[in-house]
Amino acid sequence: MKMPENQQTSGENNPKPPLELIESLLESINQTQTLKLKWSLIKTKLSNLKTNLLDLATFPPTSISNELLRSLTVTLSEALTLSLTCHTSNPSSGKLKTQSDIDSIASKLEFHIRDLHVIIESGVLQENNVSTASKREGVRIHARDMITRLQIGSTESRAHALDSVLQLLEKDDKNVVIAVGQGIVPVLVRLLDSGSSAEVREKTVMVIARVSGVESCRNALVNEACVTLQSLTLLKENAVVISSRGGVSLLLKICESGTPTAQACAAGVLRNISGFSDTRECFMEDHVILVLLTLASSGILLAQEHSLACLSNLIRDDDDLILLVARKGGIDCLKTFWDDSGVVAQSLEVAVEFLCNLASEERLIELIISNGFLFRLVRVLNCGVLSVRIHAANTIYKMGYNEKTRKELGDFGFIPLLIRMLDGKAIEEAEAASKALSAILIYTENTKIYKKDQRGIASVVRLLDPLVTGLDKKYPVSILLSLTRSKKCRKQMVNSGALLHLEKLTAMEIEVTGLDKKYPVSILLSLTRSKKCRKQMVNSGALLHLEKLVAMETEDGLTNPVNG
Template sequence: MHPATTNPSRQQQQPPSPASPAETLDRINQLLTNLLPSTLSITSFTSRWQVLRAKLASLKSMLSELSDSPHWSENPLLQALLPNIFSTIQRVQTLSHQCCDPSFTPGKLLMQSDLDMCTGWMSKQIHDLDLLLRSGVLRQSTAIVLSHPSVNSSKEDLSLFIKDLFTRLQIGGTEFKKKALDSLIQLLSEDEKSAGLVAKDGKISYLISLLDMNANTSIIRERAVLAVSMLASISDLSRKCVFEEGALGPLLRTIDSGSMSLKEKAAMAVECITADAENAWAVSAYGGVSILVELCKSGSVVAQSHAIGAVRNISTNEDIRVALAEEGAIPVLLQLLVSATASAQEKAANCVAILASSSEYFRNLLLQEKGLHRLLHCLHESSSSDTLEHVLRAIYSLSGMDSAFRMLSSSTTFIVQIADLVKHGNVMLQHISASLLANLSISEGNKRIISGCMGSLVKLMESAKPDGLQEVAANALVSLLAVSSSKKELVRDEKSVMRLVQMLDPKNDFVSKKFPIAVVATIMASGSQGCRKRLVAAGAYGHLQRLSEMEVAGAKKALQRLSGNRLKSIFSRTWRE
């Protein structure tokens, strides 16, 4: 037995033990039973007492419902809530006695203030009690509610656990909130599929309210930012819920004024939210463009990467692009092309490509800020195929400007680089590189230097995807074949010749005939007899003859160039044999 229970003098020195939840509830019900009738006789401050009386009646009804819940006394939240309710009702009882006592003459304003404070306290307590009752957690054993759900937990158990977490967030003190947020973060970390259920059963709007720096301790705020960031990044449903409940504004304010740790988490959430194009416009509404641009300049490596990702996402919106230019985003993005981490560099390149493709205004801005030089530097230094793709797209967009066109056309280094990508890059890099080779004005000397990529261009002509690849490959090849030595080099490549002839076959439906016809016609324009012999030997003549009979555009002219007047009978005999 505890010593305190056996020593009377010592027992008297101990503070009275707190009443159990059941005892406190009994005291509250006894007070309400006496208080409610007595308020009917109060004649002063009648409107205020009518409000209080309604709240007392509502509270009595809710407490009756509480006592019907099988496990209500086990819930730790009630250990604080019920004593607070008891204290409030005691205060109301005191005010009731004062208003009924003719000899008591308090100041009118003071009494009004006291009554209003009691009304406010009771409103909050009724809200918390209602929240507990509606959550359903009072009908379950505390051991069930508090146990962290396992992988095999049922959807019902998980839903109840989530409701309990959010109930604690809204009713409990700092320690309850901290533990609830820790449990929520652990749940999202271990089971990403739970994010959708959190969005459905959790009070996300309250979680977002915890981002307010003035209303919460830093430890609560940091965990809340992390939880919101996880919800924004895990699933489409939870991300949509986070945005619709108004998280974007508090997150941007966190980036603007929070610690660097908070900035990183908030920036990650903003990047995820703005990945949905329909959400991007809202960044401007909250004044977030300048905030994100500033974080791109001065954030940590992690924060900077997420900020650049968010800027890239919002740059798809025309109005926001203008705001980005006004906030000085373009020189920042171009600097990041050559100084950021690989991840941030890729996002910056993507954003620059979006801006370059949007309008001549942005292309001029990029060129004025020496954007082409930065892009070429990035093209030379980067090993990421995704980054190279964005860089090439931006260069392709800029190549339509006169100054960029002249610079790119005359740069042997650049021409060799894109020819090498035609040979060794992935299909998207090959596509963009072939487009540049087809459009630029390349000198004959540089065409001879890169003639080794012609076999790759022939092979690309067979690719059905992506759309337009066959055409740009054929156009690039026709451009390179303007050099006589390149024609001879190509026809000496047996695999390339066989591919061209197979593409001419009328039975081959995978390639539009205008592309191989154009290539053969170019080879035979001032082509040597050796080129003719190799093409004829491979079967080009027969396919062109049939295509000519089918009146396929360009086939007749290509056939005439291939046959020649003096050798026509020889070629006909070769075909018959």
């Protein structure tokens, strides 16, 4: 390829062609006296660049290649000037600044090498002089040129190319079909990468929306884009961009009429998007819940899982939406998924979390119980997946909202399973179990079941240790309060070290999250019934401290929550 004679660079009237500049730069690098290792890396890049330029020279000039060569000439000229400053051991700009400048040149050369490779491999250079006998062929060549430009150059040039692409596609649906045939979809998906600027991502979503608007192109878009979108929408900024540009509506259409695999993929993207509060308003269309529930009941297992997870995200902390989902058959969908033999334990996390969110609405709890979910919860409390057990325990806590349900929870055998969870290595598991038990033990008869477990007292006392952090102490304190009427339990508390932990908690100057100090004080008061315990408290000085705390509680008008 003959190099253009009229190339211009800023500050130079007669710039050298790139190949000549490379030879001059290589000669100059050989004479550098400082940062030689950095310059040796530049030499390697120049060798690759030279090979690409020789390949480029076999094609006739085009506007896209001329633009790239002009940019490359500027970079090579800057590199040559910089290399001359390194012919001495002390560059005029200082070594740190010079090192930074060399790194910048190396990065630019890497981009030029990549861009040259793209335009050579794209086939766009062969088509520059092809006779465009038809309008369709002209659109195809223009689309190929634009697709190539989307893959090279600066952020600004790519944003400009996206404008041109959108302009081409908006003229005719046939142009969309042609562009998809030329491979625009995978290029657009790559542009959604988090490394792109916000402007590029927004414009890319607009182009994707245009492509998805043509039914014959929708499957190609799904097959290429959805898997990538699932990973991209794990990031909030990507999820917000896609949802704000009509992405939710397009994905819902795929959930309605796509292939089973496409439906699962689209539901997975919706699941990610719905996980961010900033995107929830994009799901407020009337048919959203119906589409997701339909897919949750009739799609393949993966589609069901993603749909339930999306619904779970949407109903969280929204009582009206919880009731709507229940009325539209959400509980039946949940049962179908939960009981499917193909569902593995890890996938049950979605089901149990969905149930936990439904149980936030007390008006649904009787319905949940009548549909057999206590049996299902007992089974998953035994599973080997930590997150499933935690969600199950949190669900039990919400379900223990009145005396009737607390009695049922005790009768179903939850207490021994939850006591075992108190000893879990993860503090989140221990807290979830202590929350659930604190609710169940409000029903006095359930304390008899608790007392039968030899580990019960020691396990909950361990959680009172101030060194056990990240756990709300009010739940283990509440459990112990429920058991202080029993002389045997009070003795076990003392033997397990409860006295020491309670003294520390009441004496701590800083506040313990969620803990009202009157409750550990109440436990200490109940323990003073034991002569041995009173003696220990006198010897440690805790009795005097306790008297002061009781006086303070009395002045504040707070009452002892434990009778007697």
